Amino acid sequence: MAEVQDLYHEQDAANETFRDHLATMDKKGKRLWVYPKKPKGRFTNYRSVVSYALLLILIGGPFIKIAGQPLLLLDIIERRFIIFGQVFWPQDSFLFAIGMITSIVFIILFTVVFGRIFCGWICPQTIFMEGVFRKIEYWIEGDYMAQKKLDKRPWDKEKILKKSSKHLIFILISAIIMHTFMAYLVGVEKMQEIIREGPTESAGGFIAMIVLTGLFYGVFSRLREQVCTTICPYGRLQGVLLDRQSIVVAYDHARGEQRGKFRKGEERETLGTGDCIDCKQCVYVCPTGIDIRNGTQLECVNCTACIDACDSIMDRIGKPRGLVRYASEQNIADKQPFSFTGRMSAYSILLVALIGILVSLLIIRSDFETTILRTPGMMYQEREDGMITNLYQLKMVNKTNEGKNIHLELLEPSGEVVMVGSDIRLEAQGIGEGAFFVAIDPNNLEKMSTKITIGVHGDGELVEKVKTKFLGPVK
Numbered sequence: 001m002a003e004v005q006d007l008y009h010e011q012d013a014a015n016e017t018f019r020d021h022l023a024t025m026d027k028k029g030k031r032l033w034v035y036p037k038k039p040k041g042r043f044t045n046y047r048s049v050v051s052y053a054l055l056l057i058l059i060g061g062p063f064i065k066i067a068g069q070p071l072l073l074l075d076i077i078e079r080r081f082i083i084f085g086q087v088f089w090p091q092d093s094f095l096f097a098i099g100m101i102t103s104i105v106f107i108i109l110f111t112v113v114f115g116r117i118f119c120g121w122i123c124p125q126t127i128f129m130e131g132v133f134r135k136i137e138y139w140i141e142g143d144y145m146a147q148k149k150l151d152k153r154p155w156d157k158e159k160i161l162k163k164s165s166k167h168l169i170f171i172l173i174s175a176i177i178m179h180t181f182m183a184y185l186v187g188v189e190k191m192q193e194i195i196r197e198g199p200t201e202s203a204g205g206f207i208a209m210i211v212l213t214g215l216f217y218g219v220f221s222r223l224r225e226q227v228c229t230t231i232c233p234y235g236r237l238q239g240v241l242l243d244r245q246s247i248v249v250a251y252d253h254a255r256g257e258q259r260g261k262f263r264k265g266e267e268r269e270t271l272g273t274g275d276c277i278d279c280k281q282c283v284y285v286c287p288t289g290i291d292i293r294n295g296t297q298l299e300c301v302n303c304t305a306c307i308d309a310c311d312s313i314m315d316r317i318g319k320p321r322g323l324v325r326y327a328s329e330q331n332i333a334d335k336q337p338f339s340f341t342g343r344m345s346a347y348s349i350l351l352v353a354l355i356g357i358l359v360s361l362l363i364i365r366s367d368f369e370t371t372i373l374r375t376p377g378m379m380y381q382e383r384e385d386g387m388i389t390n391l392y393q394l395k396m397v398n399k400t401n402e403g404k405n406i407h408l409e410l411l412e413p414s415g416e417v418v419m420v421g422s423d424i425r426l427e428a429q430g431i432g433e434g435a436f437f438v439a440i441d442p443n444n445l446e447k448m449s450t451k452i453t454i455g456v457h458g459d460g461e462l463v464e465k466v467k468t469k470f471l472g473p474v475k
Contacts, residue, residue, distance in 0.1 A: 023289040023299055024225060033151075034225055035144040036134075037284040041308025050121055051131030062183035062191075068401050069429075074185055080429070087399050087429050091369045095361055102354040107234075109347040111241040115248035119234065120302035125219075125227050128177070130287065130303065133170060133220045140166045144284065167221065174217040178209060225288045229299045238298060244329040245341050249302045251282075251293045251324050252332050262317055275319050282306035282324055292324055369397040370456050372466045375435070380471045387415075387439040388472045394434045396456070398426045404458035408436060411465065412453040415440035426458070438470060445472040 024032050064071040066085025073082040081088040081096075088095065110118055119126060140162050141147045153159055182205075183191040199206035219227060228235060242248065256276035260268065268275070276293065283291045285306060288299040292306045310324040330336050340348075375391040382388055398404060406424040408417040420435040438452065449469050456464040 023291075024229065031226075032289065034287065034289040035147050036287045036289075036305070037144045037281070037309075038138050039285045039305035039308050041311060043304035044308050047121060047304065048131065051127045054122070054127055055131065058177075059180055062180065062188045070187060072184055073187055075187070076185065089369065089397050089399065091397060092365070095358070095365070098354065098358050098361065102351065102358055105347060105351045105354060108241060109344070109351055111237065112243070112246060112347060113344055115242060115246050115296075116235070116238065116300065116302040119228065120249075120304060123301070125232070126301060126303065129220055129224060132173060134287075136169055136173075137166060140169075170221050171213070171217050174220070175209075175213045178213045178216055181212070182209065225299070228301050229288060235298050235301075238296070242296065243341070243343070244333075245339065245344070247326050247328050247331075247338060248296055249292060249300060249304060249307060249324065250296065250327045250329065250332060251276075252322065252327065253293070253295075254332055254335075256293070256323050275314070275323050277313065277317065279313055281309040281313055285309045296329075365399075366464060367398070367400045368456065368458065368463045369399065370464050370466050371395045372454060372468050374469065374471070380473070382473075383439065386442065388442050388445065388470075389418075389437045389439045390470050391420075392436055392438060392468070394424070394432075394436060396424065396426055396432045398428060398430050398432070401428045403427045403430070404463075406432065407457040407460070409455045409457060410438060410440070410452065411455045413440060413444040413450070415444065415452075417454065440470060440472070442472060445470070448472060448474050 024034055026032055061071050062073075069082050069085040069087065071082075071084060073080070075081065079090050107118060137147070141150055150159055150162065179191065179195075182194075186194075194202045194205050223231075256274040258272065258274055259276040259278040260271070260273035262277035262279075280291075282293065283289075283306075285308070286292070287303060287305065288301060290297050290299045292300065304326075307324050307326075311321040314321050314323055328338060331338060371394070373393050375393055378391055380388050380390050394408075396406065404426045406426050408419070410417050416439050418437040418439060420437065424432045424434045426432040438454070440450075440452070449471055451467060452470045454466050454468065455462050456466060
């Protein structure tokens with residue numbers, strides 16, 4: 001009896017060896033290059049449509065204008081960020097913080113419910129790799145078997161031509177995409193200006209572009225799936241976020257086991273054989289080199305290539321589709337339908353609350369941001385007419401697309417505002433600074449520090465009220 005149990009333990013250990021190492025590494029730690037077979041099927045077609053749509057938005061984004069402003073601009077140098085035509089400044093950093101938290105919770109919720117669907121359908125790494133670079137590779141070098149043969153053959157004229165043309169196209173696409181990213185950082189106009197000036201006038205920008213293009217090219221020509229399996233931290237979070245109710249790309253082991261080769265005309269149910277014919281097509285198409293039949297694994301990005309491959313085999317042998325499909329472990333093992341768990345509900349409530357807070361803050365967000373501070377190190381002064389004055393520093397941010405002539409007025413208590421120098425002209429999406437004195441009759445001051453309210457007017461319209469403190473003599 002003990003010998004039988006030992007045999008079972010040895011079999012279990014053998015079946016679990018895939019968890020001890022990456023599928024793309026051999027026992028000596030040397031990388032195994034992945035040659036995925038070209039996938040075909042409905043999910044591949046759906047993902048292609050999604051990829052093309054996102055790529056179109058990415059490339060066209062810098063040229064799209066909303067109310068005269070770009071769709072997206074992340075100007076880190078000028079600390080100005082434009083999202084869907086709305087300008088955000090460092091003063092709006094709390095909105096970015098809430099937006100980032102909301103995005104993280106959103107990704108967590110989707111992972112808890114739908115696994116790594118983000119990785120397979122929306123992640124830029126997958127979109128560029130599978131939707132752009134891999135397709136070019138298939139076009140030039142052929143499918144996976146042709147690629148293997150090409151890599152093993154000596155460097156003859158055909159191999160040099162195919163390899164050089166592929167990598168030249170990779171470099172060209174990397175340069176185009178990096179220029180697009182740069183347009184999101186500095187704007188299309190500035191990007192065009194840098195290109196016209198050339199490397200002699202913008203040496204720093206030129207060098208940065210060369211480095212970034214090289215890094216981007218290296219990621220998609222060499223690193224590839226290593227980004228998903230060893231670099232990206234999101235894959236590591238799966239073990240924490242997924243549970244038996246999470247919907248992932250899964251192999252229906254209850255239906256597929258025991259595996260057995262297909263023989264025409266045989267009754268597999270009578271022989272006790274499952275629907276899996278061990279054709280390994282799901283392994284051949286996997287871009288990260290895993291066997292989905294081993295269960296949920298860190299390397300799986302939910303790209304659905306194995307679903308399409310398995311469905312095509314099921315069609316050929318006359319079996320229903322879905323041996324590999326979107327399903328949860330609970331759905332497969334217990335044959336229970338999907339249901340929302342308490343954890344999913346908690347994340348959903350938190351997500352809705354954060355979205356509500358973010359939307360509310362965006363609605364009440366002012367078009368102007370004014371900061372007024374007493375000049376440090378200066379005491380109050382008394383004018384010849386007996387009025388007490390304090391000197392203030394003013395900084396304003398105009399978040400609108402219209403310029404404004406700024407006028408300040410003391411609303412409470414009564415008094416006057418005297419600008420130092422000329423009045424402030426605040427340009428559209430501009431920043432204005434200045435200094436001014438506030439003069440108040442000492443009879444209107446009840447204590448040494450008095451709260452005052454200053455009205456900020458733009459072209460005669462009150463746009464903001466700012467409270468600050470005024471120092472005066474003690475009565």
